[in-house]
Amino acid sequence: MNSVCGNCFSKMRGNVCRKCGHINIRPRAEYDALPVGTVLKDRYIIGRLMGRGGFGMIYLAYDESAEKPVAVKEYYPDGTAVRCQDNISVEPMTSLQADSYDAGMERFFLEADMISHFQECAEMIGIYDVFRENGTAYYAMEFVHGASLKSFAETNSAITPGQAVFISEKLLPSLQILHARGVIHRDVSPDNIMLCADGSVRLIDFGAARFIQDRTCSMSVILKQGFAPLEQYQRRGNQGGWTDIYSLGASLFYAITLVTPEDPLTRLEDDSDFEFQLHGIPKSMAQVLKKACSVRRELRYQDAEEMLDAIRQSGITAMEFPAEKIQAAIRSGNNSDDVIQPRRTLLSAAAAALSAAAGSAVSLFSGISRAIAPIEVKIGGEMFPVNSVELDLSDWELTNAQIINLRHMKRLKVLNLMYNYITDLSCLEGLTQLEEIHFSHNNVSDLSFMKDMNELRRISAENSGITDISVLAGKSKLESVFIGDSLVTDITPLKSARGLRFLGCNELQIGSLEALDGMTELETICLAGCGIYDISPLSQAKKLKNVYLGRNNVSDLSPLTGCDIAEMYLDWNQLNGNMEAFRGLTVHGVIVFNGNGYTENDLGYLRSTISGEAELEI
Template identity: 30%
Template sequence: MGTPGQLVVKRYRLVRALGQGGMGMVWEGHDTLLDRVVAVKEVLVPHRLDSRQQLQMIHRTSREARTAARLNHRNIVGVFDVAEEDGRPWIIMELVPSRSLDRVIGSEGTLSVPRAATIAREVLTALSIAHTAGVVHRDVKPANILIGYDGRVVLSDFGIATSLGDPSAQRSGTVGSPGFVAPERAGGAPAAPEGDVWSLGATLFAMVAGRPPFDSSMGPLASLLTQDAEVAKAPAELRPVLAGLLAKDPAKRMGAAEARRLLDDVLSPEDAAAPSGRAGGGSRSKLLAGVVAAAVVVAGTIGGWAVLRPDGIASAGRAGAPPTGAPVPGVPSPGATPFATPAPVPSRLKLKWHDAGQGWKAAVPRGWQLSIRQNYFTWSDRTGTAYMGVEFFDAQGRVPIELMRATEDSLSSSVRKYRKIRLVKLPATREGVSKNDGMVEWESTWTGPGYHSWAVKGVPYHELQRMIVTGNRISVIDWVTTKTEWDRLKPTLDSILRLYHPPSQ
């Protein structure tokens, strides 16, 4: 077992143990190469296994870690690196302050319907992305859902996730957790997306009832009969989606699109725009009630580039909540006309330079609020009608146009009335971008709610993302406004794109 101060593969220093789970020990670590805090999962190989079984376990763990690393999305556990030392795999992940959903329920009791529906919707997005990539989670339950102190929802622990095309998906060794495993999986059926959907339904029920929808100690038939009776006792607003998600026959089980529609119908515009960590109502400055600061391992996107997310507002240089009484993005102030046309202002906003001392520089609107989380920076207009983001990650041989298409798939599947205006390669002719590098630009319109947590139900938005490759670095500029504000603020966007200085490496 590792020890504090140990340097793994001459790069990751173990700082302190955070806890031990089914796969081994989790450490807070320090990436000495990139100078950042990380989580390090030390996989402990049981001594009872013979050498052949130990080697199989190591290979399987590495394969499953690579499977998880394919899923770059803000709601999904991700992997930075997989290393091997002393004959054991070490998985390097992001470290985010959060609490698991089961702890939230245990300390706060059952959740309100809006809060439960919001969390379920975020997890549904994570599952949709994973299933589209051909990956099944296999163990969706409250303990594997992390609620960040900023409201971010992350589906964690893809430790037994598997690719649909992997023959090991047929193995019956680990099928999930009692009370949250689909009936066909308990009966020995292979892993499939429908099983994850059932587990999400059981988790949604647990959020509002404090327990799974049936007693796992009963036989299968008795359990399912009990489940039907229990669902009938659930809050009326959730009964349709629960009945669909928990359908006994996988072939008749509700799909993701219908489940999202029913969950959206449960939520008011304010609920849809609110962070999921909030218990319904109140401003964004209210974090999870009774939260004690602690670090829980979640693996989010590598920078979360896929759709840049100004979903937390903070003073410059500090991630957190706005001052009490500050306007809330996407939610009109009391007494105000929602998204009323603002008083005339200059068509090009005044800009200022933001230089983080990391080799890049961006012109940003004066007076907009800054939020920083890992490798992405977001600014938001105080009226909640315009947002800007800048984010970075390693190129690692990725093809920009393919990455942007994957981004489009992620956004278009989670919003309403999506329309692509263009997704094109741009000539790399600007300063700082060599002819051997390149740029991709994607423009679209869509209607909230959806992937962006601040997007208000029924409000149309206009968005542009530009991906810039410089050496082995990729940066993404994201610009989103309400549709009515797009033309007025377009000159500002043009200036921001023209003045941006990307990192050279």
């Protein structure tokens, strides 16, 4: 069946995009997201989920009318909305929540309308379209090619004072326009400041924005720890332009020092840590940050123009961000171009209850000297039950230090750590019950932590620094292994995995498939660009359905005789126009074989040599 790639929107068959390598498999954490390929308003093709917050989800999408990628935000409030049986429509979770759901949708439209009024600000995200559909609301907005300030700092280390001036000179004029029209953003933070590949700086996520005169609801509901000023902690706090000034100052403080400011309630009692961190910053910049981040609002810059004047009088020259470092942050953050960093989902009510119980237990037994096994552990700032069986931590921007407590989760069977900043997984050594582990798009090179994981069935380690997979020798229960785009050259250790069904080794210079000889359960092989000449070891793999062998040196396809193939990619091999190359094969889907010396005139005869309803593409 034809489908589209959720990342590049190329047509594809099966789950693996042969153009960009994206896998159209929805993680468990995204079960309630729109399916890839959903079309909205007969115009927007929905791709992968890029982020979610308390009030909605943001998808990468393709605008067929404008013929360009966009971002589409869907109104889908946590705890209030539920996806219907068609997996597309949305409705209130219960009839009692209908009024709350409708009121939230009106605020969603207000957010879109608010952003649309600032299209002249180059630093704001442009909105193209707002519409109702499927029982909910959507708006399509500009797709930003860049990395968040947080991702940039974590990837490239602290920014310079000159780069802080550059950000300030870009954002403060736009904030001044917002404030002059009575709007405050209320969520300026390193997550929401985007450094774009074209050299621009953008401010995203207006989900928390409010008109200053709007007193119909509390203005202190939404805050971000470390970047929200004191007035956002107060139910009726006096918020204004100075609120965003504090948040911008705190964001710059974080990016320069790599230290998140303490919350203002703590700073009221003791501000020594903030003062200490300022010592390593040029005095003129330190003075700007100190005033911008004053806990008492009356001591801050009262508007963006005042802060901009102070920045310009600091004597520090603005310094642009190197394009290569922005690209490095993009690659490290998600290997793709995100408009917004994914939000972390809240724990379930049950987990929250367990958290409270755990807190009581710590208090009750605090005087006992012997070690007590934890009921919950903290990972990346969130608490999780230690007896969890499945854990999805993909896209959490985690470092080695933030995952150390995984060592306590001995019952884990499924663990997803894809798209983080991890280099060392030795903390997982004792997790011998693991059946499924995914850590693609990190920089892990040592697999010795898997030594005793004999229950492993599925492994994803794409785009890593792995050179040696000898630790997988003897792991007979393996069913799926994805190690593409790493540095592995020898797959012999997989020889004992006789039940292997999926093998992804794209771009590995393995040369030989001898390790696959005798494997009878293989269904999908992704072996593009592997330097392969001989596929005879696949002669017993009669269950093969998906064969990806592009950019190799294959000249003989006869070992695939007897397979009932759904799709086959053989582009740029060494078939050399052989008119009998496909004789005896059974293919019911597409065969792509450009770059093999064939012309359009050859297709008729070639099709006659193949059983099944094959679709030939050259």
